[in-house]
Amino acid sequence: MTPPPAPGPADLITHDPADLVVTGCTALTHDPRGGIVFVDDATIVVRDGLIASVTAGGPEHMTATGPEHSTAAGMEHIDGRGTVALPGLVNCHTHTPMVALRGLAEDLPAHAWFNDWIWPVESNLTERIVGLGARLACAEMIRGGVTTFADHYFAMDAVAAATEESGLRAVLGQAYFSSQGPEGRAASLDFALRLRGAADGRITTCLAPHAPYTVDEPDLAATAALARDHGLLVHIHAAENREQTDNSLARHGRTPVEVLERAGLLDVDLLLAHATGLDTARDLPVLRRAAERSGGRVAVASAPRGYLKFGWDTTPVRALREAGVPVGLATDGAASNNTLDVWESMTLTALVQKYVERDPTWLTARQALDHATLQSARAVGLGDDIGSLAEGRRADLVLVDVTGPHTQPVHDLAATLVHSARSADVRTTIVAGRVLMRDRELLTLDVPSLVGELSALLPELVDRSHGKRIQEYEG
Amino acid sequence: MTPPPAPGPADLITHDPADLVVTGCTALTHDPRGGIVFVDDATIVVRDGLIASVTAGGPEHMTATGPEHSTAAGMEHIDGRGTVALPGLVNCHTHTPMVALRGLAEDLPAHAWFNDWIWPVESNLTERIVGLGARLACAEMIRGGVTTFADHYFAMDAVAAATEESGLRAVLGQAYFSSQGPEGRAASLDFALRLRGAADGRITTCLAPHAPYTVDEPDLAATAALARDHGLLVHIHAAENREQTDNSLARHGRTPVEVLERAGLLDVDLLLAHATGLDTARDLPVLRRAAERSGGRVAVASAPRGYLKFGWDTTPVRALREAGVPVGLATDGAASNNTLDVWESMTLTALVQKYVERDPTWLTARQALDHATLQSARAVGLGDDIGSLAEGRRADLVLVDVTGPHTQPVHDLAATLVHSARSADVRTTIVAGRVLMRDRELLTLDVPSLVGELSALLPELVDRSHGKRIQEYEG
Numbered sequence: 001m002t003p004p005p006a007p008g009p010a011d012l013i014t015h016d017p018a019d020l021v022v023t024g025c026t027a028l029t030h031d032p033r034g035g036i037v038f039v040d041d042a043t044i045v046v047r048d049g050l051i052a053s054v055t056a057g058g059p060e061h062m063t064a065t066g067p068e069h070s071t072a073a074g075m076e077h078i079d080g081r082g083t084v085a086l087p088g089l090v091n092c093h094t095h096t097p098m099v100a101l102r103g104l105a106e107d108l109p110a111h112a113w114f115n116d117w118i119w120p121v122e123s124n125l126t127e128r129i130v131g132l133g134a135r136l137a138c139a140e141m142i143r144g145g146v147t148t149f150a151d152h153y154f155a156m157d158a159v160a161a162a163t164e165e166s167g168l169r170a171v172l173g174q175a176y177f178s179s180q181g182p183e184g185r186a187a188s189l190d191f192a193l194r195l196r197g198a199a200d201g202r203i204t205t206c207l208a209p210h211a212p213y214t215v216d217e218p219d220l221a222a223t224a225a226l227a228r229d230h231g232l233l234v235h236i237h238a239a240e241n242r243e244q245t246d247n248s249l250a251r252h253g254r255t256p257v258e259v260l261e262r263a264g265l266l267d268v269d270l271l272l273a274h275a276t277g278l279d280t281a282r283d284l285p286v287l288r289r290a291a292e293r294s295g296g297r298v299a300v301a302s303a304p305r306g307y308l309k310f311g312w313d314t315t316p317v318r319a320l321r322e323a324g325v326p327v328g329l330a331t332d333g334a335a336s337n338n339t340l341d342v343w344e345s346m347t348l349t350a351l352v353q354k355y356v357e358r359d360p361t362w363l364t365a366r367q368a369l370d371h372a373t374l375q376s377a378r379a380v381g382l383g384d385d386i387g388s389l390a391e392g393r394r395a396d397l398v399l400v401d402v403t404g405p406h407t408q409p410v411h412d413l414a415a416t417l418v419h420s421a422r423s424a425d426v427r428t429t430i431v432a433g434r435v436l437m438r439d440r441e442l443l444t445l446d447v448p449s450l451v452g453e454l455s456a457l458l459p460e461l462v463d464r465s466h467g468k469r470i471q472e473y474e475g
Numbered sequence: 476m477t478p479p480p481a482p483g484p485a486d487l488i489t490h491d492p493a494d495l496v497v498t499g500c501t502a503l504t505h506d507p508r509g510g511i512v513f514v515d516d517a518t519i520v521v522r523d524g525l526i527a528s529v530t531a532g533g534p535e536h537m538t539a540t541g542p543e544h545s546t547a548a549g550m551e552h553i554d555g556r557g558t559v560a561l562p563g564l565v566n567c568h569t570h571t572p573m574v575a576l577r578g579l580a581e582d583l584p585a586h587a588w589f590n591d592w593i594w595p596v597e598s599n600l601t602e603r604i605v606g607l608g609a610r611l612a613c614a615e616m617i618r619g620g621v622t623t624f625a626d627h628y629f630a631m632d633a634v635a636a637a638t639e640e641s642g643l644r645a646v647l648g649q650a651y652f653s654s655q656g657p658e659g660r661a662a663s664l665d666f667a668l669r670l671r672g673a674a675d676g677r678i679t680t681c682l683a684p685h686a687p688y689t690v691d692e693p694d695l696a697a698t699a700a701l702a703r704d705h706g707l708l709v710h711i712h713a714a715e716n717r718e719q720t721d722n723s724l725a726r727h728g729r730t731p732v733e734v735l736e737r738a739g740l741l742d743v744d745l746l747l748a749h750a751t752g753l754d755t756a757r758d759l760p761v762l763r764r765a766a767e768r769s770g771g772r773v774a775v776a777s778a779p780r781g782y783l784k785f786g787w788d789t790t791p792v793r794a795l796r797e798a799g800v801p802v803g804l805a806t807d808g809a810a811s812n813n814t815l816d817v818w819e820s821m822t823l824t825a826l827v828q829k830y831v832e833r834d835p836t837w838l839t840a841r842q843a844l845d846h847a848t849l850q851s852a853r854a855v856g857l858g859d860d861i862g863s864l865a866e867g868r869r870a871d872l873v874l875v876d877v878t879g880p881h882t883q884p885v886h887d888l889a890a891t892l893v894h895s896a897r898s899a900d901v902r903t904t905i906v907a908g909r910v911l912m913r914d915r916e917l918l919t920l921d922v923p924s925l926v927g928e929l930s931a932l933l934p935e936l937v938d939r940s941h942g943k944r945i946q947e948y949e950g
Contacts, residue, residue, distance in 0.1 A: 102883070103890035107839040140880040308826035309894075311833040338894035339881050351783035358786040364582040405614040406814045408577070408926045409933060415578035419784075419813035424899030451883045458884060 018075050019433045020046040025080025025399060026413065027054050028087070030388045034374055036366050038413050044085055046395040049432035054389050076435065083399040083427060084417060086369075087387050088147025089342040090376035091331055093235070093273040093301035095153045096162070096340070097125070097133035098333030099140065100454060100461060105335060110241065110310055114473035118335055120464040122154075129461055131158035132454040138166035139445040140340050142436045145426035147396035149340075150271065150301070150330075150380045152208045152235050156191050164199040167436045167444045169396060171380045173208025173235045177471055178216045185209070185219055185226070192232050202432060204233075204381065206271070211237035212256040213244060214471060220263035227268040233381045234270050236260070239277035241312040244475045249279075257283040266290035266298060269381055273330070275300045275320075276313045288323035299379035300325055303332040304348040310336070314352050317371075318362060328379025329372055343423035346372045350418050365414035395433040401425045493550050494908045495521040500555025500874060501888065502529050503562070505863045509849055511841050513888050519560055521870040524907035529864050551910065558874040558902060559892060561844075562862050563622025564817040565851035566806055568710070568748040568776035570628045571637070571815070572600070572608035573808030574615065575929060575936060580810065585716065585785055589948035593810055595939040597629075604936055606633035607929040613641035614920040615815050617911045620901035622871040624815075625746065625776070625805075625855045627683045627710050631666050639674040642911045642919045644871060646855045648683025648710045652946055653691045660684070660694055660701070667707050677907060679708075679856065681746070686712035687731040688719060689946060695738035702743040708856045709745050711735070714752035716787040719950045724754075732758040741765035741773060744856055748805070750775045750795075751788045763798035774854035775800055778807040779823040785811070789827050792846075793837060803854025804847055818898035821847045825893050840889035870908040876900045 027042035045052040098118075105117035130153070141149060148169040151159055156174040163170040174191040176184030185207075192205035209215040209223050215236075227234045239245050239256045248256045257278065260266055266286065278284070290298045302315035317327050329345040331337045346368050353363035377387025386394050400421055402410060407420045429437040436444050502517035520527040573593075580592035605628070616624060623644040626634050631649040638645040649666035651659030660682075667680035684690040684698050690711075702709045714720050714731045723731045732753065735741055741761065753759070765773045777790035792802050804820040806812045821843050828838035852862025861869050875896055877885060882895045904912040911919050 099880075100884065102886065102895060104886040106887055106890045106894075107836050109835050136880050136883065143880060305826065308830040309835060311829050311835050334895075338890065341881065341897075351780065354786050355783040360584050360784060360786045361582050403923075403926075405574075405611050405618060405922045405926075406816065408611065408922075409575065409930055411577065411579040411933075411937070412581055415581045415813065419581075420577060420809075422816075422897060422899055424897055447880045447883075448878075451878075451880075455884055458886075462886070 018045045018047050018052065019049070020076045020078065020395070020430070020435070022078045022080045022085060022399065025083045025085040027085045027389055028369065028373070029054055029390065030374065034370065036369055036414065042085065044389065044397070046433040049395055051389055051391055051393050051395050053391055078399070078428060080399055082403040083401050084413065085389060085397050085399055086417070087373045087377075087389055088396040088398050088429065088431065089145050089346075089372055090328060090380055090387065091141060091146050091149040091340060091342050092271065092328030092376050092379045093303060093330035093332060094137070094149055094151055094340060095333035096137035096149065096151050096159060097130040097153055097155070098335040099137045099340070100129055100133040100458070101333070101335035102338060104462060110475065111473055113336070115469060119469035119471050119473065120467075121462055122470045123466070123468045124461050124463060125154065127155050127158045129454070129457050130155040131162055132450055132457070134159040134162035135166065135445055136447070136450045136454060137334070137340055138162055138168050139442055139447050139450065141168065142166065142429045142442060142445070143426065143440070144341050144343055144423035145398040145400065145429055146340065146342050147398065147429060147431045148380065148382065148386055150235060152273070156195075160195050160198060160203055163203055165444065167431050167434055169202045169386070169394070169431055171204050171206055171233065171235070171382070173206040175208045175210050177210050177214045178219045179214070179471065185222060189226055189230070193230065200432070206233035206235045206381070209234065209236050211240070212248065212259045213475060217259065217263055220260065220265060224264035224268055232269075234265055234268055236265070236270070236272060238272040238275055239283070240274040241310070241475070242277040245277040245279055247475055255279045255282055257286050261286050261290070267293070269294070270298045271379055271381070272298070272300045273332075274303065274315065276307050276315050278316055280316060280319050284319055284323050287320070287325050291324040298325060300327045301330040301379055302327050302345070302349060303330040303337060304345060304352050305338070306332045306336040308348075308352070314356055317349065317353050318357055326375040326378040327371055328376035341423045342372070343421070343426075347418055365412070365418040368418045369414055396431050398426050398430070399428040401427045493520045493522050493527065494524070495551045495553065495870070495905070495910070497553045497555045497560060497874065500558045500560040502560045502864055503844065503848070504529055504865065505849065509845065511844055511889065517560065519864065519872070521908040524870055526864055526866055526868050526870050528866055553874070553903060555874055557878040558876050559888065560864060560872050560874055561892070562848045562852075562864055563871040563873050563904065563906065564620050564821075564847055565803060565855055565862065566616060566621050566624040566815060566817050567746065567803030567851050567854045568778060568805035568807060569612070569624055569626055569815060570808035571612035571624065571626050571634060572605040572628055572630070573810040574612045574815070575604055575608040575933070576808070576810035577813060579937060585950065586948055588811070590944060594944035594946050594948065595942075596937055597945045598941070598943045599936050599938060600629065602630050602633045604929070604932050605630040606637055607925055607932070609634045609637035610641065610920055611922070611925045611929060612809070612815055613637055613643050614917055614922050614925065616643065617641065617904045617917060617920070618901065618915070619816050619818055619898035620873040620875065620904055621815065621817050622873065622904060622906045623855065623857065623861055625710060627748070631670070635670050635673060635678055638678055640919065642906050642909055644677040644861070644869070644906055646679050646681055646708065646710070646857070648681040650683045650685050652685050652689045653694045654689070654946065660697060664701055664705070668705065675907070681708035681710045681856070684709065684711050686715070687723065687734045688950060692734065692738055695735065695740060699739035699743055709740055709743055711740070711745070711747060713747040713750055714758070715749040716785070716950070717752040720752040720754055722950055730754045730757050732761055736761050736765070742768070744769070744772045745774070746854055746856070747773070747775045748807075749778065749790065751782050751790050753791055755791060755794050759794055759798050762795070762800050766799040773800060775802045776805040776854055777802050777820070777824060778805040778812060779820060779827050780813070781807045781811040783823075783827070789831055792824065792828050793832055801850040801853040802846055803851035816898045817847070818896070818901075822893055840887070840893040843893045844889055871906050873901050873905070874903040876902045
């Protein structure tokens, strides 16, 4: 949050000085039905971390909302000419500390990736490495226009501290396996209750059972009860690939989604990561009924880059849309995805969906922007708070430069954003009205010192000579 | 080319002053078998537009190659610390002036895209629009680390002038249809002979029949004869999608590749754009025999983004590799691809190939870099001149910043480049020893003035009220 302005002359003549005003941008807004409307020459006024107004009009409008905005003490003015203002992107499923493993285990199938590399290396994790990785991840996400991330990992107190320091908004869950015994679930609940509302409300929390193949049915049922009792979102990996679904059918006679349903998890707020292995004939009716019961509070996070890389099917976005299930965009961890670039996830979602449906008219640029904004906000349980530049929502926004040669000329701004612009075109990132990056300069995190500290710890992190792993992947 | 240095004291004490020295970078080089070798703390010396040496070593080495390099008049020194030096990227198939149509015709199937939008709009093209579009495209490519592009379009004198002004290297061909009569082919030959070796040798030329479905067999056979007589490369669209192959079989009883073979085009240097619709059982043996006869001088340019967008199959890279056919990377025109980002083509080639082959171990990061360097250079007929940082090759190179949070830490530099780095990480672009972009600042082209001039012409460009089109797409 921007510190309150020191009392000054402007405060004497107005009750509501703006914290921040962006002028001259094109603003991506939504009509009442959720359709995307671009407002040219927009002025965005931010007060107390919330969007106070988004209006068309240049200097005349500035006068109308009060000339004090350009002079008020503590007020920040950003010249947005040449940029598009969008709701900050949401990374609906990631494991931020895994940036420390970026590029470590490449060109491998999932079994070898988990069992030979990731899970042995994760047995070396320390709070310090988690904290440094999370900070480096936050730096990357701020530079890429992400303002909220949903993180599912271990040592989450360290991630919460990184979130606080970075200025980002986050939905955090402490992961657990049944192999940890009841302590795993208890620690996840303890974290969720302790950290709820931390960082001036920028942190919300959830329960984070790892997956139906690593958390047994009694644990899943207990998790559903805790979620109901405490009003918590549950964030879980599910049907990550088709093999997991086939194995679940062989072991339990039920798909992963059916396992979750039986455990009662489809009756609470639920975020499913990946869902590329859905058995659409069996699972879609289950998800449709759950979406109807809950008003769409079962959602899926899709991270299409990693699915391509592992040679998996992708999330069936069209079928989920028909079932009323929001699909948010995600990157997964950098150990599989290589970056935390949600902008790329948006672009790849558009491209891959056209390809797998063999339909170039499906998943238009505007639909991709809908996934990136309203659907992602809903997926992480913040559908009323973020995801749209509208009065009363959190002032989480990014300014994207569209003057570069690769984005000109502009015949269709939605296409420019989805298919020509890149995360590197994000010039300014704002969360709760506080500027976290201005003209590509990070204001809350120091990348060279983070990289220096983290690099010194890499030899101990990547040592696999101990032969241990945190879990066995059978899928 | 860098102007020769003015005579100065350094010239009095050495016969070979360097034009340019890059120090402290990591250099991507190739071993004698074409494998990729990264040289740490490398010094790259450029003389007369050629690479004079790439050697490991810091300041000591600088002394060894002559301390005069740091003082020679006209010598330019670039501090490459924090960057990787790679051979400049090659855009093996594009239509640069089509950047003017970027985003104009979105979310459409190929028939509507061609017949309702692109071919009507192209009937409005003027030399001035072509020249402005080509300049804007060159600006985009320089910023994205492209140093050579193969362009296949109309009004190519205007593209040649843009190439000259931009400082890029290019392989240019004047496109033609049989519907133009013999004048089309004659103009293509005239262009190829007139412009060959222009721009201080940075321009090479080719013959550019449009495609087997728009150029008839007598014209194709005549083109093959001209290519043989004049030692020219032929650059042609072929088997752009499966529908074209099916239509060709229905009309001629032959696939597009068999049509080209019958016309004699597989006996000359040939660059096939796309080839996503190959009938692998029929076409691969034909291409394998041609590759064996010619030593691999039949090649394919692959632009994977557009194939996803149209919902087409992708280029069968693995089968082509097994047939000995080089596959270079491309973007096609921005009207279908939205950008001229060859870096993205490299990344997408890796991702999409893993997906379509359902094999995460295929198309490793190093294989992707091989396509981006040696295979692309061969594809455009410059296999001995560019594509590798080796003594005697053209000094076409880019410096890529790997210090950003999204590229750190580095466990595997090949993976960092292919899966984490982005075109926006290219800091410096050098062609024939001349710096065209330094620290992301373009030195040869003025983007705001190009965009301003082009924008004023867009209303006349996009007017389709005349009901004309340059050609009818049946595929």
